[in-house]
Amino acid sequence: MTQTPANPGKIVLAYSGGLDTSVAVPWLKEHYGAEIITLTMDLGMVDLPSIQRRAMEVGAAKALTVDARDVLVDEFLFPALQAGAIYEGMYPLATALGRPLIARCLAEAAISEGAYAVAHGCTGKGNDQVRIDVGVAALAPELKVIAPIRDWGMSREDEMDYARERNLPISASKSRFSVDENLWGRSAEAGELEDPWREPPEEAYEWTRPAADTPQEAVYVEIHFDRGIPTAVDGESMAGSALISHLNTVAGEHGVGRIDHVENRLVGIKSREIYEAPAAVTLHAAHQALENMTLSRDQARAKARIAQEYADLVYNGLWFTAHREDLDAYVHSTQRYVTGDVRVRLHRGTCTVVGRAAPQALYQHQLATYDRGDTFDHAAAEGFISIYGLPVRTQNRVQRD
Numbered sequence: 001m002t003q004t005p006a007n008p009g010k011i012v013l014a015y016s017g018g019l020d021t022s023v024a025v026p027w028l029k030e031h032y033g034a035e036i037i038t039l040t041m042d043l044g045m046v047d048l049p050s051i052q053r054r055a056m057e058v059g060a061a062k063a064l065t066v067d068a069r070d071v072l073v074d075e076f077l078f079p080a081l082q083a084g085a086i087y088e089g090m091y092p093l094a095t096a097l098g099r100p101l102i103a104r105c106l107a108e109a110a111i112s113e114g115a116y117a118v119a120h121g122c123t124g125k126g127n128d129q130v131r132i133d134v135g136v137a138a139l140a141p142e143l144k145v146i147a148p149i150r151d152w153g154m155s156r157e158d159e160m161d162y163a164r165e166r167n168l169p170i171s172a173s174k175s176r177f178s179v180d181e182n183l184w185g186r187s188a189e190a191g192e193l194e195d196p197w198r199e200p201p202e203e204a205y206e207w208t209r210p211a212a213d214t215p216q217e218a219v220y221v222e223i224h225f226d227r228g229i230p231t232a233v234d235g236e237s238m239a240g241s242a243l244i245s246h247l248n249t250v251a252g253e254h255g256v257g258r259i260d261h262v263e264n265r266l267v268g269i270k271s272r273e274i275y276e277a278p279a280a281v282t283l284h285a286a287h288q289a290l291e292n293m294t295l296s297r298d299q300a301r302a303k304a305r306i307a308q309e310y311a312d313l314v315y316n317g318l319w320f321t322a323h324r325e326d327l328d329a330y331v332h333s334t335q336r337y338v339t340g341d342v343r344v345r346l347h348r349g350t351c352t353v354v355g356r357a358a359p360q361a362l363y364q365h366q367l368a369t370y371d372r373g374d375t376f377d378h379a380a381a382e383g384f385i386s387i388y389g390l391p392v393r394t395q396n397r398v399q400r401d
């Protein structure tokens with residue numbers, strides 16, 4: 001990379017304020033001779049002004065911030081909820097859904113700032129590097145993507161030394177785990193969690209109480225969905241991000257949403273992950289319950305297959321593809337009648353659907369009931385069974401030896 005001093009070029013770095021990306025600011029400057037513009041996105045739990053200050057302290061030429069919470073919810077989380085996307089039946093995909101948005105914000109910032117490259121703090125071992133690199137390549141293929149942590153080969157201690165030598169104002173707080181979080185959930189990996197036999201220590205969890213330490217009384221929440229989108233809790237209309245935050249608090253308080261999963265990474269390794277996703281777990285359960293009321297059997301079966309395809313695609317960093325758009329079109333169509341209310345009981349680490357109601361439910365009481373008012377044609381059952389059982393009878397008559 002040869003840049004003349006008169007035109008040093010600009011790099012936009014996705015900046016979290018942690019050690020890695022703080023060290024990346026001077027490192028990129030030194031290695032690329034570029035001006036570093038940091039970009040910090042709030043996807044749920046970020047104190048933007050303090051991170052912006054730190055970015056300037058570690059040498060950014062400019063520190064951009066974006067409150068991306070509503071976009072995250074509307075364009076990524078809720079479509080994934082409607083799709084029923086849960087990776088390997090366990091992981092609601094919080095990090096995986098945040099990365100394409102980070103890629104998009106990076107590309108947009110680079111273009112408006114006239115930067116030739118974007119940079120991010122992913123390591124060379126995870127899925128996140130793939131999601132961001134592929135995301136940027138899809139949206140702005142002319143941009144170079146730099147992943148300093150993947151390239152520099154520094155240990156954490158080396159990074160601390162590097163920071164000290166340059167007087168970077170960085171606290172040495174070493175967390176025991178590698179953590180990522182956004183509105184949809186929190187993930188913790190590495191450290192002692194790498195022993196899959198070992199029960200995660202309580203310190204691995206931050207959003208949820210241990211079941212033994214939750215309120216004795218269950219709490220009930222009623223969630224309203226409008227065509228598959230949650231719009232109100234307990235009768236109170238809420239914007240998506242507020243609704244998710246609220247459920248994270250309430251369900252987390254009751255210990256709901258802890259997930260301990262050994263998952264298959266895209267890069268070919270298995271890793272043990274600890275997730276907390278109180279709102280996502282609650283909303284997926286409620287949404288599924290409403291679909292059970294409103295989708296036909298065939299729709300439900302097909303949709304379950306699509307859900308898995310959708311989850312794999314999100315996990316594998318293929319958000320910005322025509323395939324995802326096609327799947328979204330299908331999912332969107334399935335949600336036409338997924339409107340109604342679901343009642344969920346949260347208690348001692350469990351989330352149980354206990355009630356559901358939908359104005360256009362396929363569940364019809366007069367067909368289901370065993371009581372008076374039954375409209376199901378019992379006599380017709382006999383003829384149905386005769387035809388339905390015909391091939392079974394035929395085979396047993398002809399081939400029984």
Ligand code: ARG
Pocket residue numbers: 093094095096126127128178179180187189273
């Ligand atoms: N294993 C999860 C995923 O691939 C979480 C990754 C968390 N990332 C992190 N940098 N700690 O989506």
